[in-house]
Amino acid sequence: MRGPVIGSLGELLVEFICDGLDGHHLRAGSYTGPFPSGAPGIFIDQAARVGARAVFAGAVGDDAFGVVLRDRLVASGVSRAMIEVVPGVPTGSAFVSYNSDGSRDFVFNIARSAASHFPAGAAAVAKFLAAGVEVLHISGSTLGDPEMRSRALEICRSLKAADVAISVDPNIRTELMNDAAYLAVVRELIGMADFVLPSDADADLLFDGGFTDWAPGLIDAGARVVALKRGAAGAIAMDGGGRIVDLPGHAVPVVDPTGAGDCFCATLVTQLAHGQDMAVALRHANAAGALAVGRLGPMEGNSDLATITTFLERMA
């Protein structure tokens, strides 16, 4: 049985992770990279690994870092049809440095990199439809730059109008919470989404009260599944029938939390689009997130269904 066609779009980045704590990128230290990254890139890699026919609208520069990204996504089974190479523009990048209080310092190059040149407009919509896309996933990380936001929103509107399901990870950038245009687009996308997948931090910023206070309103507005990612505390979800499944987190050592949320979203959405029961899909997604934090690198902890199943048997 062939997997569902899952699409995503947005920034492809290479990531460098500072080995030490509290350096704030302000002094020479040791970094590990280039790791393939970018929230929607992590998502689509994991979607392919759990059986989706994965298609991604993205762009890289004509440099070694672009090769890292393309080779990795293609090796995982993502279609290369909508991944473009932009000559003379550097591949997008992110530098992350962890602090002892758990916070992270980033240096990004997204808007001025090839990452912002993802295929868009009517041509991209036509390619997604020709690929038979069933769900398009979007991460709020793609919405920070006004140009990228506008092009992403246009694709989502067009695909929604063509009956493609929309999946939204708000992935709120707190420094943009005072930007009304940004928040308006986040809320519009949530309003059209079939799958709404916030983190605890997102929910605190966007909604009032606890999960059972705000999730029913999203279901009433048309969402098929709403899932709250609670990090180490697990995940809770509600489906269109009002059924709630609440799963505790797995007690696992955390090597690198970056990307775990995107991995969770991809596992859940791919399974749901494949017709999997919501409770089973959530269990798999919750396990995929736990596996993701155990490896250094934003998508190095992505895993296939066999690995997820083995992990769940081991934890049982």
Added chain:
Amino acid sequence: MRGPVIGSLGELLVEFICDGLDGHHLRAGSYTGPFPSGAPGIFIDQAARVGARAVFAGAVGDDAFGVVLRDRLVASGVSRAMIEVVPGVPTGSAFVSYNSDGSRDFVFNIARSAASHFPAGAAAVAKFLAAGVEVLHISGSTLGDPEMRSRALEICRSLKAADVAISVDPNIRTELMNDAAYLAVVRELIGMADFVLPSDADADLLFDGGFTDWAPGLIDAGARVVALKRGAAGAIAMDGGGRIVDLPGHAVPVVDPTGAGDCFCATLVTQLAHGQDMAVALRHANAAGALAVGRLGPMEGNSDLATITTFLERMA
């Protein structure tokens, strides 16, 4: 006695150096950085260290890497008057990976970074003149991008017309040797230069024969000093009187050759502008280059005159 006012302009970059060989930036590995870098940045840092009143027309992004660059140059004594911060544009970057055959693989972000936004035009010329600049140094590394090339050339022409001495390190980018516009600017700058400071590789690409074949022509055309940087083999120079000084290299362990040529140029030009005898200036520059290769990081091996003098006494 106050040092001469030495100026430069162009790309400020942070550099990350791959710790292993032959990775070609294609797989996750260990890198050390961010080191302050950029050929003209290395030059101006060293000029300040050997006593110049140093002024630099450059720009960085409003990110942690920009702080690394500004703090470093200012700590070395470079004026902050012409170092700008460009909001929303990333600081320039360079990734270098060494190969076992001695070659290097780079991934650059220069033209699309803040590095390309160095102050230019009549305002920059006026600031250089107000600072009392006596020599303006330019590296061929700044001339790859057509926009940067054009703005750099305009400043050089204006300052030359105002009787400021021009110093040129051709620093030829071999991938541009078929670009007639690039080569024409390199040759125009050499033609107006008071100090012509090629490497062996530059000389092979630009001139016919050995040093004594082509250096006299440059002196006849108006250069005050022509110096050939020969890496581990030392340096040879000719002054306006036709005197030639030929120095062997110092036998030192090479940790990181990047930046040694810029360090050589800065030491030589600052000393010459200070009225130092050419033979002594060349000896100091040759020692500064040897000191530069002993430290990891493009400008981490820069040194002051006391260190250079101590090194020469030790090597005597």
